[in-house]
Amino acid sequence: MTIPVAPNSDLGQLTSKIRIIAREQGFDDMRVTDCDLSESAPRLQEWLDKGYAGDMDYIGNRFEMKIDPDKLVSGVKRIISLRMNYFQFRNESMDGFNFINAPDKGFISSYALGRDYHKVIRGRLEKVAQNVQSIIGAFGYRVFTDSAPVMEVELATKSGLGWRGKHTLLINKNAGSWFFLGEIYTDLDLPLDSPASEHCGTCSRCIDICPTKAILGPYKLDARRCISYLTIEHRGSIPKEFRKLLGNRIYGCDDCQVVCPWNKYASVTTVPDFNVRESLDGETLVKLFSWSESEFYRYTEGSPIRRIGYERWLRNLACALGNAPTSPEIIRSLELRKSYESELVREHVAWALDEHL
Ligand code: SF4
Ligand code: SF4
Incomplete structure (x- = not known):
């Protein structure tokens, strides 16, 4: 990874520009966090030790890279965490809990009813980074979405994109949880955002x-x-x-x-792919x-x-x-x-x- 160019530029202003570019690419929110996952590592280890991951060996593989982003992308300073809504109104018989009344029909999770998000999100993250490069010149970055060595929800939580709900998914106060996450690991020293407060309360x-x-x-x-x-x-x-x-x-x-x-x-998502x-x-x-x-x-x-x-x-x-x-x-x-x-x-x-x- 290279040292960021434009060391004298206003990184706060640059973050605002990245946010605008991200919106143009269909992302609904974007926040910035650092690479310190030391608090999350023991929780992941305990979860793996209890066998809760089942045969998803890929979660435990490359554990070091997961808990230390620098081992995945050398020189990374910040992680830009982004989310993209995928919520769509669907066939009436499948909407909400109506599907219980349609036991002869197949229920497919909402996120899977459109185009594969891996391709969509990765492509758009790449475009965000390229558009930033066209403004400030070359900088080091790598993009990820739903990738095994990345602790997506932990990073999104740290960045303030939302809080981890009791079901363990990320929730955003203004957008619920029907969204995909993506990350840009970068060597740009962008200003940090703060985590969001939790709002599950007594709900279960x-x-x-x-x-x-x-x-x-x-x-x-x-x-x-x-x-x-x-x-x-x-x-x-x-x-x-x-x-x-x-x-x-x-x-x-x-x-x-x-x-x-x-x-x-x-x-409802604005991305036709979904x-x-x-x-x-x-x-x-x-x-x-x-x-x-x-x-x-x-x-x-x-x-x-x-x-x-x-x-x-x-x-x-x-x-x-x-x-x-x-x-x-x-x-x-x-x-x-x-x-x-x-x-x-x-x-x-x-x-x-x-x-x-
Ligand atoms: S944890 Fe959520 S997605 Fe998994 S079975 Fe329970 S309700 Fe369904
Ligand atoms: S506890 Fe309630 S608010 Fe929290 S994730 Fe579960 S359903 Fe949502």
């Missing part, structure tokens, strides 16, 4: 609503129990104790965010389960859903079909996959058929 709605009791207590998440983990990150068989609790959630879960009172302040794809929202489980492998890859092109692959997609759908109200159509669609080539899928299909006996 997210803890109470969690279908699998994954939020063990305030700020304590056992990812192995979380439906987002089970349907997205987890590669193997879904433990039987959770299958009924998944309901019709086939990719992620939004319950703890839906009930959070701060989300009444959420704003527009809801009709083919993914409010579609029947039978229809989604009937997709061939090539159809799956066609309909999920550019979507984060692709990341789980066709086999896990069928696994999740088989679970949801096992939980759906019995109908000849559902039985028929499960029967058609009884001899599917993947043992993982066959086992979930057999379980689902048993649920309809």
